[in-house]
Amino acid sequence: MGSSPARIDVHHHVVPPAYADLLKDKGIRPGGVDVPSWTAERALRLMDRNGIATSILSLSTPGAWFGDDRQARRTAREVNDYAAGVVADHPHRFGFFATLTLPDLAGALAEAEYALDSLGADGIVLLSNVAGCYPYEKDLEPLLAYLHARRAVVFLHPGELPAEPAPGIPSFTADFLLDTVRAATGLVLSGALEKYDGIRWILSHAGGFLPYIAHRVLLTMIRDEPRLAQAKAMVARKRERERRLDVLRRFYFDVALSSTPHALPSLLSFADPTHVLYGSDYPFAPAPAVRFMRQEYEDIALKRRQRAAIDRTNALGLFPRIAGRTTP
Known part of the structure; x- marks a missing residue:
């Protein structure tokens, strides 16, 4: 057991009031749940109660694009300016991942440059798909090349599956996990993960179920190789x-x-x-859920160094602005 007063939360969603109103006007329930309210003051109280020193803010699904590129550019700019304002007001407590305009590629490239250079964003948030377009697809390669050159941290958050949800099952329950696995596997099989290895990808929710099916992905990776190479990968020593x-x-x-x-x-x-x-996934995971999951985590027997790495030190290697501060 044990808690850290210095946790870095890389999965904390900002919900600007104007964006919340936009979703409500469109009748959108992200992940099948009501749009939560968010304020910096409530977020800080939640953080203090759960040993979180710094949260990296990000916009959740459905992102900024609703079928109109111009509106997406306005929405992304408003969200990013709002998040940057929160960080300016509380520089030791918040960072943010910038929202882009995909599948509008030109808008996404322009907004990434603005957010990273003018707003000081700590990285970029991408949805696993937008309107059925996945980040590893060829049309989006210029964006990956740009983010690779910038050595950007990219937070990959699930989007809605490009299909109707199963009756009676909110999409956050299972569909989100599947779409994360789809996007991550696509990055591997397309070669984009290795080609653009300057990007540091963070997968939400423990990668969906990617660790659980890693060997299925391995079999997919080698399916077109000669039989001898396949046999070596499957039956050779564990090291291979x-x-x-x-x-x-x-x-x-x-x-x-x-x-x-x-x-x-x-x-x-x-x-x-x-x-x-x-x-934490706050506020889509409400405060009682954050507390419950944090308690579950603290009840798992981990070595002190391992817990400290998850809580904070692993994140410090990704976020130099935070690493440059004095430990709270």
Whole structure:
């Protein structure tokens, strides 16, 4: 057991009032839930009660694009300016991932440059898909090339599956996890993860169920190789299999809604131990859920150094602005 007063929460959603009104006007319930309210003051109280020193703010699904590129550019700019204002007011408590305008590529490139250079964004948030367009698709390669050159941290958050939800099951329950796996697997199979290895990708919710199906992804990776190479990857020594799987370990994983006695051991048995990060999913996970998941996490037996790495030190390598501060 144990808690850290210095946690860095990489999965904390900002909900600007104007954006909340926009979603309500459009009748959108993100992930199948009502749009939550958010204020910096309530967020800070939640953080203090859960040992969180700094939260990196991000916009959740559905992002900024609703079918109109001009509106998406206005919405992304408003959201990013709002988030930057929160950070300016509380520079030691918040950072932010900038929202882009995908699938509007030109707008996304312009907004990424503005947010990183003018607003000092700590990274970029991308949805696993927008209108059925996934980040690894060829049309979006210029954006990946730009983010690679900037050595950007990219927080990959699930979007709605490009399909109707199953009756009676909110999309956040299972569809979000599947779409994260789709996007991450696509980055691997397309070669984009290795080609643009300057990008540090954070996968939400422990990567969905990616660690659990890592060997299925391995079989997909080698399906077109000669039989001898396939056999070597499957039946040779463990070292060869693990070498093939190391590409998946380039991802970072947050533990938002996944810090449980069943999910966390699966993640920790697979992930690079320096690539696991704390996350709360507030306010879409309301305060009681954040507290419950944090308590579940603290009840799991971890070595002190391992817990400190998840709570804070792993994140410090991604966020130089935060690393440059005095530890709270």
